[in-house]
Amino acid sequence: MLKSINNHEVTNKTILLRLDLNVPISNSVIQSTFRIKQTIPTIDHLLRKNNKIIILSHLGRPEEGIKTKSFSLKPIATVLEKILNTNIGFAENWIDGVNFSQNKVVLCENVRFEIGEKSNNDNLSKKIAKLADIFVFDAFGVAHRKECTTFGISNFLDTYSGLLVDNEIQIIKKTIKNPTKPLLTIVSGAKITTKLKLLQKLLEQTDHMILGGGILNTFLCAMDYEIGKSLYEKSSINEAKKILNSSNYNKIILPTDVICASSDSYHDSQNKSLSMIQSDDRIFDIGTKTVETYKQYIESSGTVFWNGPLGFIEQPPFDKGTKEISKIISNSNCFSLVGGGDTVSLIEKINLENEFSYISTGGGSLLKWIEGEKLPILEKLGAYDL
Numbered sequence: 307m308l309k310s311i312n313n314h315e316v317t318n319k320t321i322l323l324r325l326d327l328n329v330p331i332s333n334s335v336i337q338s339t340f341r342i343k344q345t346i347p348t349i350d351h352l353l354r355k356n357n358k359i360i361i362l363s364h365l366g367r368p369e370e371g372i373k374t375k376s377f378s379l380k381p382i383a384t385v386l387e388k389i390l391n392t393n394i395g396f397a398e399n400w401i402d403g404v405n406f407s408q409n410k411v412v413l414c415e416n417v418r419f420e421i422g423e424k425s426n427n428d429n430l431s432k433k434i435a436k437l438a439d440i441f442v443f444d445a446f447g448v449a450h451r452k453e454c455t456t457f458g459i460s461n462f463l464d465t466y467s468g469l470l471v472d473n474e475i476q477i478i479k480k481t482i483k484n485p486t487k488p489l490l491t492i493v494s495g496a497k498i499t500t501k502l503k504l505l506q507k508l509l510e511q512t513d514h515m516i517l518g519g520g521i522l523n524t525f526l527c528a529m530d531y532e533i534g535k536s537l538y539e540k541s542s543i544n545e546a547k548k549i550l551n552s553s554n555y556n557k558i559i560l561p562t563d564v565i566c567a568s569s570d571s572y573h574d575s576q577n578k579s580l581s582m583i584q585s586d587d588r589i590f591d592i593g594t595k596t597v598e599t600y601k602q603y604i605e606s607s608g609t610v611f612w613n614g615p616l617g618f619i620e621q622p623p624f625d626k627g628t629k630e631i632s633k634i635i636s637n638s639n640c641f642s643l644v645g646g647g648d649t650v651s652l653i654e655k656i657n658l659e660n661e662f663s664y665i666s667t668g669g670g671s672l673l674k675w676i677e678g679e680k681l682p683i684l685e686k687l688g689a690y691d692l
Contacts, residue, residue, distance in 0.1 A: 307688055307691060308467055308471075308472060308475065308684075308687055308688050308689050308691075309465070309466055309467065309687045309688050310466055310467045310468070310469075310471075310472050310687075311348070311351060311352070311442060311466045311467070311468060311469065312469060312472055314466060315355075316352065316355055316357065316440055316442070316466065317355040317356055317357065318355070318356050318357065319357050319358075319438070319439040319440045320357070320358045320359075320360065320437070320438040320439050320440070321352055321357045321358065321359045321360065321438055321439070321440050321441075321442050322360050322362060322434065322435070322437060322438040322440070322441045322442070322459060322463065323348070323349070323352065323359050323360065323361050323362065323442045323444060323468070324362045324363070324441070324442070324443050324444065324445045324455050324456060324459075325345045325348075325361055325362070325363045325444055325445050326341055326345075326363060326364075326445035326446065326447035326448055326667060327341060327342060327345070327361075327363035327364075327365065327379060327382050327386075328341065328363065328364055328365050328366065328447065328448075329341050329342060329365075329382065330651070331365070331376075331381060334381050335381070336381055336382065336385055337651075338650075338651060338654055339385060339389070340650060340654055340659065340665070340667075341447070341667050342382065342385055342386055342389060343389060344470050344667050345444065345470060346389060346390065347469045347470070348442070348444045348468035348469045348470055349361075349390060349411065350390075351469060352442070353392075353410060353411070357410075357440075358406055358410050358411075359410065359411045359412070360397075360400075360404050360412050360414060360437055360438055361411065361412065361413045361414060362414055362417050362434075362455045363379060363382075363413075363414075363416070363417065363445070364416055364417050364418045364423075364448070364455075365377050365378070365379055365382070365416050365418075366416075366418075367418070368416060368418050368419060370418060370419065370420065370421045370422070370423065370424065371419070371420075371421045372419070373398075373415070373416075373419050374419075377416050377418070377419075378415065378416060379396075379413060379414075379415055379416050380396055380398075380415075382413065383395075383396040383413045386413065390411070392410070392411065393408065393409045393411075394409065394411050394412070394413055395407060395409040395411065395412035395413070396412070396413050396415075397412050397413070397414045397415065398415045399415070400412075400414040400415060400437075401420060401433060401434070403437065404437055417454070417455045420454075422454065423453055423454045423455065424453050425453075426452050426453050426454055426457060426458045427454060427458070428458065428461075430454045430458070431454040431458030431459050431461060431462060432462050434454060434455065434458075434459055435459045435461075435462035435463045436462075438463065439463070439464075440463060440464055440465075440466065441459045441460055441463040441464070441465040441466070442465070442466050442467070442468050443456070443460070443465060443466070443467055443468065443471060443683050443687070444467065444468025444469065444470045444471050445471075446470060446471050446474040446666070446667050446668045446671055446672075447667045447668045447669060447670075447671055448671065449471070449668070449671040449675075449681040449682075449683055449684050450670050450671040450674045450679070450681050450682075451682075452682045452683075456682075456683055457682050457683045457686075460683060460686055465683075465686070465687065466687070467684070467687050467689075470667065471684070474666060474667065474668060474672075475675075475684070475689055477643060477664045477666070478643070478666070478672065478675055478676065480641075481609055481611055481641070481643045481664075482508075482511060482611070482676055485608065485609035485641070486608030486609050486640075486641055487513060487608050487609070488513035488514060488606065488607050488608055488609075489511065489512045489513050489514075489607065489608070489609045489610075489611070490512065490513065490514045490515070490516070490603055490604060490607040490609070490610045490611075490640075491508045491512040491514070491515050491516070491610075491611045491612075491613075492515075492516040492518065492610065492611070492612040492613065492614070492616070492631070493505060493508065493515065493516070493517060493518070493521065493613050493614060494517065494518030494519040494521060494522070494613070494614030494615060494616055495518075495519050495520065495521050495613075495614045496519055496520040496521075496537060496539075497520055497521070497539045497542070498520075498521050498524050498539050498542035498545055498546060499539065499541070499542055499545075501521065501613075501673070502542070502545055503677040503678075504613075504673050504676060504677050505521075505549065506549075507676060507677050507678060508611075508676070509549065509552075509554040509557060509558075510554070512557060512611075513557065513607075514557055514558075514559055514603055514607070515557050515558050515559065516558075516559050516600060516603070516616075517558065517560075518592070518614060518615065518616035518617070519537070519614060519615070519616070519617075520536075520537040520538055520539055521539075522561070522589075523536045523537055523538035523589055524538040524539045524542050524543065524546050525546045525549075525550065525558070525560075526538075526560075526580065527540075527543060527546075528543050528546035528547045528550060529550065531580050531581075531583065532583045532584070532585065532587075533583060533587075533589060534566070534583055534584055534585050534586055534587035534588055534589070535585075535586060535587065535588050536587070536588045536589040537588075537589075559599070559600070559603060560580075561580065561592050561593060561596035561599075562579060562580065562593065562595050562596050562599060563577055563578060563579045563580065563592075563593025563594065563595045563596050564577075564578060564580065564583070564589045564590075564591065564592060564593050564596070565577055565578075565589070565590055565591035565592070565593055565617070565623075565624060565626075565627070566578050566583060566584075566587040566588060566589055566590065567587070567588055567590055568586050568587065568588070572590075572621055572624075575590065575623065575624070577593045577594055578593070579593075590617055590618040590621070590624040591616065591617030591618065591623075591624040591625075591626060591627040591628075592616050592617060592627035592631075593627075596627075597627055597630045597631065597634075600631060600634070601634045604631070604634050604635055604638055604640065605634070605638050605639075605640075607638070607640045608640055608641065609640055609641045609642075609643075610635055610638075610640050610641070610642045610643070611642075611643045611645075612631075612635065612642070612643070612644045612645075612646075612649060613644075613645050613646045613649065613672075613673065614646050614648065614649060615628040615648050615649050615652060616628045616631060619648065619652050625652060628649070628652055629652065629656055632652065632653050632656060632658055633656075633658065635662065636658045636661035636662060637661075640663075641663045642662045642663045642664070643662075643663060643664050643665075643666060644662050644664070644665045644666065645665075645666035645668055645669065645672040645673075646669055646672075650665055653665065
């Protein structure tokens with residue numbers, strides 16, 4: 307059984323709470339509060355038990371030892387304070403001690419400013435552990451990383467999972483191991499190599515699979531379709547062919563049409579059938595007939611797992627296909643699990659985040675769990691015990 311604050315009494319303690327507050331920030335303005343809001347149940351739970359909380363998180367990938375303003379967590383403290391409706395202290399220099407003053411919650415500056423965090427330095431882990439009585443890990447999005455604040459502290463403090471981690475694990479198991487059938491999986495990305503294990507694992511379990519992005523283009527190229535100057539991975543053509551020659555090939559639902567533009571312009575986009583793609587075209591989105599085909603599969607599915615947008619969503623109008631698929635899933639009766647930052651951001655943008663069954667905070671950690679890889683801190687907490 308997972309060692310969790312949900313099944314153990316944790317009261318009147320000082321808690322080191324590792325969260326994943328790695329949210330998009332532009333000019334000190336937070337673009338998405340999704341991950342912040344997902345942390346609230348655990349914080350509320352610990353406060354109700356009369357605990358004091360020291361929150362640890364990273365933001366981005368700063369150079370260790372250099373405090374860069376653009377990677378500061380200070381803007382997050384302000385937003386967290388509003389959402390919690392309680393005073394939040396902010397500790398810029400926290401490694402040698404945290405002063406709560408009149409606060410019960412203190413957010414520490416970016417843990418990745420500390421030299422040794424990413425390498426899981428034993429001395430740094432020990433020093434951080436001295437700040438509190440208990441370590442609660444509730445940062446599912448970084449559960450695949452073995453760093454001081456995602457793993458190392460657990461060697462020196464009694465450690466528990468938080469409510470978000472508990473929920474993530476429960477939902478993923480339900481979706482992948484025991485889904486309501488049929489199971490439809492949607493997988494997109496630039497490269498097959500980054501998701502090869504995921505594709506292989508899911509093809510064994512899914513009933514139908516939709517591909518997108520460079521992954522789709524690589525498969526189309528492997529099938530001798532003209533893809534013009536579209537993004538694809540030449541080195542993975544043979545891997546794609548292996549899958550296409552396997553017994554799981556018939557699970558893959560290929561598009562019938564796509565949205566293309568010429569290689570030097572985004573403004574001349576056309577809806578083309580696969581057979582009409584020219585040598586100077588680039589594929590940027592799924593076509594209108596394909597959206598209708600995918601709609602039929604989604605509406606007849608019991609469960610949908612979605613990882614990765616189906617088009618070049620950063621450049622309208624090539625976000626249209628992904629938006630349409632979002633609306634179709636949100637209006638269907640299936641159980642839907644979405645994971646992957648780009649997909650989640652678009653869903654938030656069109657205000658559909660509350661219309662999906664569950665949106666995961668995990669990216670790499672979610673995929674590695676599905677692939678069958680054991681995540682260090684979760685294995686230590688008993689997440690894989692029968």
